[in-house]
Amino acid sequence: MQAHTAHVRNCDRPRNFPTAGGRVESAPFRTALHRSLPVELNPQQRAAVHHLEGPLLVLAGAGSGKTGVITRKIAWLLRECGYRPRQVLAVTFTNKAAREMRERVRRLLADRPVRGLRIGTFHALGLEILRTHPQALGYRAGFSIFDTHDSLHQVAEIVRKARLHLEPEHARWQIGAWKNEAIDPEAALAGAESDREVACARVYAAYQDQLRAYNALDFDDLLLQPVRLFETHPELLEAWRERIRYLLVDEYQDTNPAQYRLVRLLSGPLGAFTVVGDDDQSIYAWRGARPENLARLAEDYPRLTVIKLEQNYRSTGIILRAANRLIAHNPHVFEKRLWSRLGQGERIRVLSCRDPEHEAERIVSEILHRRFQERARDGDFAILYRGNHQSRPFEQALRAHRIPYHVSGGTSFFDYTEVKDLVAYLRLLVNEDDDRAFLRCVNTPRREIGAATLEKLAAYAGERGIGLLAACFEAGLAQRLPARARHRLEGFATWIAAQADRARRGDPVAVFRDLVEEIDYRGWLESQAKTPEEAGRRWENVEELFEWMERTRAALEGEASLAELVARMSLMDLLDRKDADADGDRVHLMTLHAAKGLEFPHVFIVGMEEGLLPHRSAIESGDLTEERRLAYVGITRARRTLTFSLAARRRVGGQWSETEPSRFLQELPEEDLVWEGGRCDARPPEERRARGRAHLANLKALLEDG
């Protein structure tokens, strides 16, 4: 035990880098924000930062300091190579990653301005491209962005009207898959191989027409349309290439074909880019990511340089050995082997438990124990699982022991009804053709405009080829509708138009606040909510929306038209509050997917059972590689200790069933694992027999003694 502790201390030392204030930081939660690379880069990192001749692929293993390489490279380009901030573009997948990257670059370049430096998500980039030339593809300024719900609703309506035998979800999924591959409706129809695909392709075409009519784009369009734009307007592409002299892409293994094409287009034939990725951490193939884009790069750019970062600055030797051994079971294009100087560390424990409740209980007592013995903070622990439903017993156990925790994921801010309601108003103010927004606003709060009225309005608008809002003003509507209904519609439309006008002239945020006041949205919330608390909670979200708008307007420095604000809003750059929760000193509960990019001193990977990890559907499909990578991602999150757990039985759809230990446990180095079964026999058979023999020997010895 003593020796172990000493080891652990040793391991820890190189990780405590002095921060600006000379303070020593320990146990940081998020790599990117709190830790910087050691002052000295290792030779591979340095080579990656300094390489400018032609395209570069950095294969960055987990914990190898890849974000540090990207941020330092940006700093290098600006400081030493004469690039202006506007000429450098860094692309990430999430807003969070973009924020962290910008923050780190800002710190590296504390002495010089970074204004104009482009760091953002693929979607934000697509939005910017489209907003600078909306007319080139037939959009008008102020176009709306449909979120997943709008989009599904739209598809469902098309399916319903066409009386197709098609699940809207499936159609929406298929359309998304086509868009990810940059396949347009005509190509989709041409390539359709089944009746179902033909039907989907038809829906796809109708859906695109519909979006066009609404002057709206969905999330996938933000990637697909820029590709189309550049492929059909070489002069615009040329202008963008002129502006962007260097391109950096993070998490390259997560790119889909549309993103790949966008990168190729923007970076030009010479390939002035650095992409960073790790094929072993590709866990999003199920939503269109193509890890093979890494290998493809070498074919498309014969001059490609590949640099591997294999030194890990995060985990102990035993943890890395486990990770390496596991992932070696996957086929590889690029061989990669992580190593570290952080010492061996503790062995990996495997807790086999009776059932999920027992599993939770044992892990929580483990946390209590470590917290006490090593004075670990709650925030040092992470419990990682395959599916969100697994969190429940852990939440219960943690609550029972009064341990603070935070569950990542769950409802997005933009899924709250109150947020959707008000965003609909904003969208309508900016884009009068957004019929979805119109339909949402028109009766929220109630304006006594009934379904029949709206039906007739829609029919009329359809005939005239105009939006619902515009149709409200038409004299021709008088013949179709009773005067009262028409007056209500016209009153609403006039009012909306007036608000839109005010927003264009004056302070958009103030106009919006007034609007919310005028419709007495707060009163509406109170009347809708079951309890006053609920109304209060919802109103808080509304205030948060206000605050976000204020902040963003301030950040945009006078350039903030309502249209600008609304466009950015749909890309949700607003995570501040959620992160405040996550940053607190709490045990982290999250899915393995959500854990990517994070690290924790103590990691528990729970539910290590066949059917869960690897997931049943993966077993059925016969391809376990992505599940293995998921386990790999989980393992490589751990800095000091790693613990697996499994339950001998689990409810699968209300029915208890016996489980088998995950095959992944068997793929780990046996000598580094400590099985702790207790009374539960869910260990691999060899071990069970060995234990049995030992037990027998013990008994014999006792008998002989007696």
Place this chain on the structure above:
DNA sequence: ACGCCACCTATTTTT
């Protein structure tokens, strides 16, 4: 327009 009941289905999720 709302509420209740019955039925169905259980991965991962960002923008």
Place this chain on the structure above:
DNA sequence: TAGGTGGCGT
């Protein structure tokens, strides 16, 4: 088992 949804009835 539980939660979510869709349809039907009031």
